[in-house]
Every structure is written in C-alpha cells, then in structure tokens.
Amino acid sequence: MMNKNKMAMVLFIASEAIFFSMLVAAYVYFHIGPQQGPGAADVLNPYKTGFYSVCLFSSSYTIWRAGCNRLASRRRTAGWLVATIILGMAFLFGEAREWDDMIHRNVTISRDLFGTSFFTLTGFHGLHVTVGLIMLGTLLGMTLLGRSDEPRWDAMESVSLYWHFVDAVWVVIFTVVYLWAFL
Numbered sequence: 001m002m003n004k005n006k007m008a009m010v011l012f013i014a015s016e017a018i019f020f021s022m023l024v025a026a027y028v029y030f031h032i033g034p035q036q037g038p039g040a041a042d043v044l045n046p047y048k049t050g051f052y053s054v055c056l057f058s059s060s061y062t063i064w065r066a067g068c069n070r071l072a073s074r075r076r077t078a079g080w081l082v083a084t085i086i087l088g089m090a091f092l093f094g095e096a097r098e099w100d101d102m103i104h105r106n107v108t109i110s111r112d113l114f115g116t117s118f119f120t121l122t123g124f125h126g127l128h129v130t131v132g133l134i135m136l137g138t139l140l141g142m143t144l145l146g147r148s149d150e151p152r153w154d155a156m157e158s159v160s161l162y163w164h165f166v167d168a169v170w171v172v173i174f175t176v177v178y179l180w181a182f183l
Contacts, residue, residue, distance in 0.1 A: 009158040027117045037112040040181030052094025059087035067156040081140040
C-alpha cells in the first residue's frame with residue numbers, strides 16, 4: 001500500500017497535469033491560426049532557453065541522487081540537494097532573463113494572444129519551479145539541522161516526484177513552445 005503522503009503528492013500531480021494539459025492545449029489551439037503581432041519564432045531563442053532547460057533536466061538526476069540511497073550520509077544528501085537547488089535557480093534565472101528580454105521587445109501578457117498564452121504557460125511553470133525550490137530548501141534544512149532520521153524517506157520521495165513532474169512538464173512546454181515554432 002502506498003504511503004499517504006506519497007499518495008497525496010501523486011493525486012496533486014495528477015490534478016496539476018490536467019491543468020498543464022489544458023494550458024498547453026490552449027497554446028496550441030491559439031497558435032495554429034494566423035498570428036497578429038510577433039510569434040514564438042520571432043521573439044524566442046531556443047538555444048539560450050535550451051541551455052537553461054539542460055540545467056532543469058540535470059536537476060532530475062541530482063534529486064534522484066539525493067534520495068537514491070536511504071543509507072547515504074547526510075552530507076552527501078545535502079550536497080545533492082544543494083546541486084538540485086542551484087540548477088533549479090539557474091533555470092529560473094534564465095526564465096527571468098527571457099521574460100525581461102520579451103518585455104523590452106514589447107511582448108507582454110496583455111499585448112496579444114501569443115503573449116497571453118506564453119506568459120501564462122511559462123509563468124505557471126515558473127511558479128511550480130519556485131514551489132519546488134521551497135520544498136527542496138525545506139528538505140535541505142531538515143537534512144542539515146534535523147534529527148538523524150530527517151528528512152524522512154517519504155518526504156524525500158514526495159518532493160522528488162514533484163520535481164520530476166516539473167521537469168517532465170518543461171519537456172512538453174519546451175517542445176511545443178520553442179521547438180515547434182522553428183519547424
């Protein structure tokens with residue numbers, strides 16, 4: 001039987017997957033037709049965003065390493081958690097730079113349909129990355145300051161599931177928003 005904390009996380013992820021699916025479907029629907037104003041191919045840089053995406057994708061490995069061995073030393077676990085946090089923060093930094101660049105090009109959430117759907121989709125994902133970083137920071141604090149049994153295995157598993165979900169969602173977003181625009 002699945003632990004209740006892990007089950008709660010799985011159910012939460014399922015609900016968020018539906019929400020993200022709707023946002024991606026809306027993005028696709030609105031961008032199949034003719035565009036008014038600049039589109040993704042005009043303002044996005046898939047190479048730069050690809051670099052920051054690799055940071056996020058790499059963080060799936062580091063969170064896996066942080067929790068892959070229940071008997072790992074607290075110091076090693078903390079090191080992998082720090083690496084995951086740094087990679088997640090690098091991704092958010094890249095997103096912030098991209099948003100800033102787009103705003104300077106007068107592409108905003110209120111300008112047109114592309115801006116609205118792009119900023120909503122990537123902003124919602126960025127919010128999820130931020131929440132994940134808070135959870136990772138909590139795990140790190142538990143690892144550094146907690147009892148010898150902290151963080152509990154189910155907490156590590158639940159946060160890890162969430163983080164892998166955030167990474168998987170970005171694979172879809174990057175493919176649909178960045179790569180599809182240049183095909």
